Amino acid sequence: MPNPLKLYKDFVAEESTPKKSTSKLFQWTNFGKIKFDGETYDHDVFVDSVGNLYKRNDAISQSIYGTGHKVGPKELATLPLDTKLFILGTGQHDIARITPEGKTYLKQHKIQFLELPSPDAIKEYNSRVTGKGRKPHVTALIHVTC
Numbered sequence: 001m002p003n004p005l006k007l008y009k010d011f012v013a014e015e016s017t018p019k020k021s022t023s024k025l026f027q028w029t030n031f032g033k034i035k036f037d038g039e040t041y042d043h044d045v046f047v048d049s050v051g052n053l054y055k056r057n058d059a060i061s062q063s064i065y066g067t068g069h070k071v072g073p074k075e076l077a078t079l080p081l082d083t084k085l086f087i088l089g090t091g092q093h094d095i096a097r098i099t100p101e102g103k104t105y106l107k108q109h110k111i112q113f114l115e116l117p118s119p120d121a122i123k124e125y126n127s128r129v130t131g132k133g134r135k136p137h138v139t140a141l142i143h144v145t146c
Helices: 059-065 100-108 118-129
Strands: 026-030 033-036 039-041 045-047 053-055 085-089 112-116 138-142
Touching: 026 118, 033 045, 085 118, 100 112, 112 118, 118 138
Parallel strands: 085 112, 085 138
Antiparallel strands: 026 033, 033 039, 045 053, 045 138
């Protein structure tokens, strides 16, 4: 299996390493922080389809749109190939969005997507990856500010 850091090299920060977990669940988020599997982070996070957590590299979004509040096709093209559902946590104040071109990209690749305020997005993620309704191949990008 390919090294996940190479697959996601454009999507995650260079210095990021996966944080493996057995529970692979979010505990909470508030402005500028998020807690995943008992560890608190002060940056946007990406969780791949097997539950590894990475620091998001928003340089792609910054270079194209001038902001980390937009997720477009170039960033989405780095999602794991097995992704069936992509959840975007849009921030504490519901600001971040998938661009129209990004939505087209996801539809073309038959990837369902949800855009929810980050507190709701982490609840949705947790419900999708646990219990009877467990759905494999869920990825999430959670924006922790705005």
